[in-house]
Amino acid sequence: MILKKKKIFNDFAASKGLRSTRQRDIILDIFLSTHQHISVEELYLKVKSSNPGIGHATVYRTLKLFAEAGLAREILLHDGQTRYEHVVAGEHHDHLVCTGCNLIIEFEDETIEKLQNEIAARHGFLINSHKMEIYGLCANCRR
Amino acid sequence: MILKKKKIFNDFAASKGLRSTRQRDIILDIFLSTHQHISVEELYLKVKSSNPGIGHATVYRTLKLFAEAGLAREILLHDGQTRYEHVVAGEHHDHLVCTGCNLIIEFEDETIEKLQNEIAARHGFLINSHKMEIYGLCANCRR
DNA sequence: TATAAATTGAAATTGAATATCAAAAGCATG
DNA sequence: CATGCTTTTGATATTCAATTTCAATTTATA
Ligand SMILES: [Mn+2]
Ligand SMILES: [Mn+2]
Ligand SMILES: [Zn+2]
Ligand SMILES: [Zn+2]
Numbered sequence: 052m053i054l055k056k057k058k059i060f061n062d063f064a065a066s067k068g069l070r071s072t073r074q075r076d077i078i079l080d081i082f083l084s085t086h087q088h089i090s091v092e093e094l095y096l097k098v099k100s101s102n103p104g105i106g107h108a109t110v111y112r113t114l115k116l117f118a119e120a121g122l123a124r125e126i127l128l129h130d131g132q133t134r135y136e137h138v139v140a141g142e143h144h145d146h147l148v149c150t151g152c153n154l155i156i157e158f159e160d161e162t163i164e165k166l167q168n169e170i171a172a173r174h175g176f177l178i179n180s181h182k183m184e185i186y187g188l189c190a191n192c193r194r
Numbered sequence: 195m196i197l198k199k200k201k202i203f204n205d206f207a208a209s210k211g212l213r214s215t216r217q218r219d220i221i222l223d224i225f226l227s228t229h230q231h232i233s234v235e236e237l238y239l240k241v242k243s244s245n246p247g248i249g250h251a252t253v254y255r256t257l258k259l260f261a262e263a264g265l266a267r268e269i270l271l272h273d274g275q276t277r278y279e280h281v282v283a284g285e286h287h288d289h290l291v292c293t294g295c296n297l298i299i300e301f302e303d304e305t306i307e308k309l310q311n312e313i314a315a316r317h318g319f320l321i322n323s324h325k326m327e328i329y330g331l332c333a334n335c336r337r
Numbered sequence: 338t339a340t341a342a343a344t345t346g347a348a349a350t351t352g353a354a355t356a357t358c359a360a361a362a363g364c365a366t367g
Numbered sequence: 368c369a370t371g372c373t374t375t376t377g378a379t380a381t382t383c384a385a386t387t388t389c390a391a392t393t394t395a396t397a
Contacts, residue, residue, distance in 0.1 A: 070342090070344070071395095072393075074344080091384085092384085105345090108387085111384095111385065112386095127272070131354095132384075133385085149319070156317050156319075158317070160313060162305070166305055170303060170328065174290055174299050176328065176330045176332055176333070177331045177336050178329070178330040179293060180328075180329045182325070182327050183325070185314055185324040186323045188322065189317070190317075212375090213373085213374055213375070215374090217377095235353085249378070251354090254355080255376090275352095276354085
């Protein structure tokens, strides 16, 4: 799985004429070792702890490349921090976000996706992406 | 319609013990005269053109009050600018956003709303709000 | 190895949004 | 309509994420 993702990035890099660098390898390794929805700052700190030399700008730049390569998806919730999550080929999901404890639950709903497509078609839109987030309180935070 | 909205704000202000100020009246008038999805900066410039004395901070503060009063809804699209739209009592809609020309089309879909409620309930969530945006190219921008 | 081009990272900059705080304005009271 | 207290305002500073800059370093290719 991890190897496959590395291959995806290498192929992307090759197709774009990007050079292979130690920094990108490290950042990719660490990104792949994390769980979902990590903020750039969190990842930067993780990277820095084992590789103090790697800079802020490089982490930002590299995560954008991962998104472009299809490895990562950028998600903007309501906390002013850009987060990235892992893309699983052929899968899509949206988010339930607890405003109490920041818990994020993923869900997918085919009917909603289909309706979205219909709505876009009805208005002549060619869909590129969509975002859907439901904000509220999770079971724990309700009481 | 406009009078009704002004009353809503006045009642809100009264209930909160807020004072009535020239600035808030002006900003409300101008907000109510605009169309949907205006950014804070856009509104600020509009306000300043007829009332050069009114400051940046006051516009930000006042728009937050409008949202709190239920007159306005804050919307965060993918351009880093907070926008506000008019709230129509009892109505809700989501957005189709053209990444080519920034056209925004509003839509509502009861089935989607119902499914969202079901999903939240299934996970024990108490919904506070949700956002759903579909990004793509509008009919014009497609060609 | 030499050369050209891409990459990096410290530091500066940007841009939206908020905080600060002295001055001004609103409001209740006599 | 003056007094005194509280809220509001707005110029300015500050914050914070993110981007830009650019000299130095690294990579790829010959
Ligand atoms: Mn997710
Ligand atoms: Mn709208
Ligand atoms: Zn929670
Ligand atoms: Zn368009």
